[in-house]
Amino acid sequence: MRLLPCGDTALLLECDTLDEVAAWSEQLTAAGLGQLEEIVPAARTVLLRVRPGSVTQVRREVQALDPAAAAPPLLDDPPPVPAPETAIPVIYDGPDLYEVGELTRLGARGVVEAHTSQLWRVAFCGFLPGFGYLVGDDDRLHVPRRADPRTRVPAGAVGLAGEFTGAYPRSSPGGWQLIGRTDAPLWDVERDPPALLRPGVRVHFVAVS
């Protein structure tokens, strides 16, 4: 773990793996540091936003934490709350489905099978409000981003990029390989919480026609 400077109201914690990011995020949330306003986990980093004037203090407090040394649960502790699970219906007719089938050598049907048979987990959000980056159980669907990003990806498009899958909560430019679309309510500011896919949520994709 490295703590990098990020102005006078933030620190950037850099990790080697996504699992390490998850462990640090959990530890930082549990530690409840008084000067820490919020954290932004990402692929290899956790951004710590702190109150003005407290960077040095938070740096010291974070260095004293050790995510590997999290205390084992005591016998009389209540069992941990299971992470929420949600099913996302997908129509697999994306414009890049066949290309992803060729890239992965799974074929279009194999891509759908691989996407629907894994339990995915939201590692972090970013890019757009409610845009979750989901990681799966294996690397069968790891594909590069499109070389030529689209100027407009419609809301609800389901895509793949690198080690992640995700769904666009609103239309935007985008470079992900699109394999399908969903009408799941990914983002609704009237709902609490507004994001359906927020860090920690587990997801099954279900093929519908």
Added chain:
Amino acid sequence: MTAVLTVLDPGPLATVQDQGRVGHASSGVPRSGAADRAALRLGNRLLGNREDAAGIEATLGGLVVQMNAPLTVALTGAPGPAEAAGRTVAHGQPVWLEADAVLRLGAPAVGLRTYLSVRGGIAVPQMLGSRSTDLLAGIGPAPLSGGDRLPVGPPGSEPATAQAASRLPHGELSLRILLGPRDDWFTPAAVALLGSACWRVSERSDRVGIRLDGPLLERSAGVELPSEGCVRGSIQVSADGSPILLGPDCPVTGGYPVIAVVDDADCDLAGQARPGDVLRFRR
């Protein structure tokens, strides 16, 4: 009767802003908030409002509003001509306006954004804990347009400040920076250039970011950066080497390396930089 402010003309761009949206960044929700937070806080202090009350951020003047009841207002931020009922409205102090008065803001001589605060604050509904308009994420009230009716909240009970001390520098803006988190992705020459060059604010600048015209900043590493969290004030360098100073509506994550970050307090100064202005960064 609730006091209501009616927008007759928003000018080039006017939005409702407060101190921003905290606590939803991990769901991808940007901070947003006033581009010059200190100016809006000052306006609120002048009126006895809470510092985090909402006001109107007017861009390059042009805003025309009418109130349906007597109301005390304050103008802060970029100073420009302002008049109501044929009289000049002073900048940086509380001003009492009678019912039906029409307040008109002209274009400021220096700076970009003028804040109109009202006693009681603009009381549009909060969204995710803030009344700020986020132009990129599409959260909060839409940018103001003619005919919009904005409710005014009940007067606050904070002690009001009588004096205003908001001054905008003429000419170059000098902003303090801290190198990192990704200064090691750039050549030593690029890091030196960042501090020595004059950077001109491009026409293609908005609340999301200020594009800076100047020398290109060369990277020493050729690999791609996985997206990572970033803050307002980050100087992000795109693939071709040109820097962008991120503003209040910047996304919570970015995929380009950040060479340095402007001090939080100086981000308010950057919020007043207009196209053509010159910025310098000092360590």
